Amino acid sequence: MKPKKADQLQVEKLSTLIRTHSYKYHVLDEPEIEDSEYDVLFQELLSLEERFPELLSKSSPTQRVGSKPLSGFKKISHGSQMLSLDNAFSIKDLEDFDKRVKERLAIEEDVEYCCEPKLDGVAVNLFYKNGALDKAATRGDGTVGEDITHNIKTLPAVPLELLRNKEVTTIPTSLEVRGEVFIESSEFKKINKKLEEEAKKPFANPRNAAAGSLRQLDPKITASRPLKLFIHGYGGSDSPHEEIPNNQFEMLQLFKKWGLPINPETETVRGIKSCIEYFSKIESKRNALPYEIDGVVYKVNNFNLQQRMGKVTRAPRWAVARKFPAETGKTVINSISFQVGRLGSITPVADLEPVKVGGVTISNASLHNFDEIDRLDVREGDVVIIKRAGDVIPQVTKVDLKDSVKRKPKIKQPKTCPSCNGELFRDEGAAALRCLKGQECPAQLVEVIKHFVSRNAMNIDGLGDKIIRLFIEKKIIKSVSDLYKIKEEDIISLEGFGPKSSSNLIESIKTSKDTSLQRFIYALGIREVGEATALNLAINFNGIKRLMEVSKEDLIEINDIGPVAAGFIHDYFSDKNSIELVNELILLGLKLSPPQTDNSSKFSGKTIVITGSFTSFSRNELKEQLIVRGAKVTSSISTKTDFLISGEKPGSKLSKAEELNIKTLNEQEVIDLLN
Ligand SMILES: [Zn+2]
Incomplete structure (x- = not known):
């Protein structure tokens, strides 16, 4: 069957709608519709394209994971060279940079700089042809990179087609932009936790995770990773000169209008003093940012001035990266031990001579697995360099061979479980060893019980790590169910227990039954x-x-x-x-x-969004309470939202709700309605 004109119009309409909503979600961070509504649009487009393949365009939003796995990476030449940046490691370095800029430009007034956080990600180059994404490449040697078009297309934040709207009437026939692909810290932790649970090799840091996810021959793997992107550079275009802004900051704003995501922290400042202030501001925000950064990038804002300054071999004279002081330290490995996880995976851990790194005392570091031990060739007694990044567990980055004299023998993989002596297995294709004894393995039993009694599980007070270990050692508990068989006389004479504490514990175990x-x-x-x-x-x-x-x-x-x-x-x-x-x-x-869905509740059948934090409950607890009362809790405000429940520090959702005239409830009002 041939498509009718109406079908063609519908395909165009759906594609535009999907692009617009994707832009609002990924670039503006202001979603307007629910994920489920988005899915409906997407499915409708998909089924039309299946029925009429002639209506399927290369840049259709359905074509993100279209391509089959490749057999290898092709090489792509960049339109213009991808430069690297000179580093500044101190305020003095930064002041020297500013001095050089003024000298070269022969000016005395303060220079305007465009500043943004320096992401620790993977540099990429995107080519757009007639507004459609044509090619994407890694940085490579700066001149030639690897073709990663099939993978870049799977990133929801990358527009397959640049937006055309009222604000932007022209789109260059060719455009080259540079950016950084990254993974947010929380997502990085989730990926590693999952890899560890599957007994696979975790990534060393978020940058490795992003690079590993991007450099995949099968785009399905890339698509499954939560990769994000910020565009930070302009590579060139064939637009008439007057259509391209004459400075970096306005260029970025134009990128945003075209649908390319940019870093919201970007600012322009004038003069070196403001540059230093911007650095302190970002440094103090560092741990609160959702992604890892390693410094701040300063660029002379004006393109004409940039051109006048030129470059030296591979680095521009008009930009510099001021790095945060490295959070590394040097210490000795006292011993290497093996930890057994809740699901049996064996993780080697380095016990360190305590050392202060970035203001925090560190006494152990993860060695991840045996591949990592081999790679580092790390042994007990070695002097090692350790690195702390954000709130990720500290890592051993290398052995200082100069200072490691009289080295001990290589670390051997244990053949049996350090806790139960059971045989260890390696899952196919996995890096980690596993003990399969389950709760018969004391180390696993400790972890299983810790999880069982934790606050969001059975919520039993007074059963900390030490006490659990003691109970297991004294054979008071051999399985989870033994918790409910403990009698006062079993524990009253144990170290640290008395009549009061033992009866309290028994009471809190009993209470948890309900x-x-x-x-x-x-x-x-x-x-x-x-x-x-x-x-x-x-x-x-x-x-x-x-x-x-x-x-x-x-x-x-x-x-x-x-x-x-x-x-x-x-x-x-x-x-x-x-x-x-x-x-x-x-x-x-x-x-x-069982969760009682209470149909008489005021919340029954309502669509609710929660924002901010509360004093009487966590957001999760509140969500649970609402679901139990028959409400649907969603993440973004739309015209279908019935209530916004707003706690402390509500953020942009509150203003959005006010804009749409949606009823807002505060903590006390919610408590009243819940009761
Ligand atoms: Zn074991």
């Missing part, structure tokens, strides 16, 4: 089952017995549960030991109240 189904599911510590998934399961199954009998297919049917998580959940409830444990806990008197 709990919710979702907390219990979360407490079991099933792989891939966090709090949100646990609540989701509780709402869908409404009873532990039903969940225990569910098929994998039924699990996948549930929104937000993917095949991998479904597999782990199903495996867990098919395992003899888990079934026994759950049944025993119920026999011991655990009462699991």
